[in-house]
Amino acid sequence: MASVNVLNARDESLGHLKSMYGDDAETVIADARYGFISGLLKDVLKKPPIERRTASDKIDKVVVNRWLGIPLFLGIMYAAFQFVFACSPPLMDLLDGAFGWLGEQAGGVSPAWLGSLLADGIVGGVGSVLIFIPPIFLLFIAIAILEDCGYLARAAFVMDRAMHRVGLHGRSFIPMILGFGCNIPGIMACRTIENPRDRLTTILINPFMSCGARLPVFVLLAAAFFPARQGLVVFSLYIIGIIVAIVMALVFRRSLLKGPSGHFFMELPPYRMPTVQGVLVHMWERGRLFLIKAGTIIFGAVVVIWFLSSMPWGVEYASAGSWMGQIGQAIAPIFAPAGFGQWQVAVALVFGLLAKEVVVGAMGAVFAVEEGMLGGVIASQLGWSPLVAFSFMLFVLLYFPCVAAIGAVRGEAGWKWAGFSALYTTAIAWIVAVLVFQIGSLL
């Protein structure tokens, strides 16, 4: 009964305000609040003769200019990527060397099964993910600089119209850019999108942004099967990823996540000089999440995969006789319509659930060859045509992003959407790979 009284009293007050002021309560309260604030400011505030905004406004005249805005935006994104891809290889080589050394040390541990768990499983598996620390952290530095100087808000401002067209939001843009480095921070960055449907759509399509881990697979196969057109093939995969993302965004916004999109209403802060400390703090806040994922989810998955590859007892690691090899043989027929129905490939794809660059290492292990020879061996032993190689690259681009990325989806949206994300990406990958192979075979 009391609650009815409260509601009645509320309606009475609302009616009273409406009759007094001719406006709804929200407006009346906001008016009164800002009336009080401006009265107070008149008494206590002296404005400086020159306002800081003027310099900022001059920069904005150029940055969000009608003609310069988009070229400048593309230029800045390109510069950020150049910075990341130019600075990370030497650091990655360093880490690679360190993990190689660590693996050798661990491999010598007895008993032999423990040595194998440490070397093949933990150092090999976790190491293959940690090798991405340099590009990921450098990308975070680049993003933090853009964010702290005030440009990111302008990037959302410039891109909102285009993103809105496909049912996304101006703020969806940054997670998608981050996804090219690594999907984990990309998915996590979706937190800044307020509208739940916009946010979920952006999370679900993020895995189609081709992350750094897919590049080694593309580079290897493009070099082996398309020697004259490597760059074009790899570039086309990035573009196909973006197209699939846009198509899926449109599909989601018209089906599962139907409903009005969020508003775009935000402050464009004045430009500021980023500080070293601020940039490092931002980098660490995001990078830390990646490290935690590598230390927990990936660690667990690594042990499971090692176990499957080493059982039954005494079998050669990841060979046809191992449980992993048997799983590969069981699921290989699923991939036959896409052209790559061999068990070794299926095993490599299961390993790829960990992190996609592991696909390369796993094929190396299965065929027992060095990475440099791998492309040729795949061509000769599996008898792949360039068409099969392309359909396989498409599958690697689109299927289950990696354990850690699905873990990030779970963290942002819950188990249900994480499961959905894992299944639908794999289904899309299979459909696209089969279509490309079947249609390509007819030509």
Place this chain on the structure above:
Amino acid sequence: MSVKLLSELKAGEKGTIVRVEGKGGIHRRILDMGAVAGTAVEVRGVAPLGDPMEVSLKGYNLSLRKEEAAGIKVEVV
């Protein structure tokens, strides 16, 4: 002096907010950000693709879509 919708104003045009229409969260948000009746507002520009727009009020710059700006009535100076 004429009353127009904020979304109709061009870059450089100034005015005073007369009324903010609308309902729900976004209406509340607009008011919370200080866009109340009597506030001076100036359109700074429009994004390269024609939407959203950038306005300045109360000493800061705000970006909003034309869709939302259409709910704000401004007396043009």
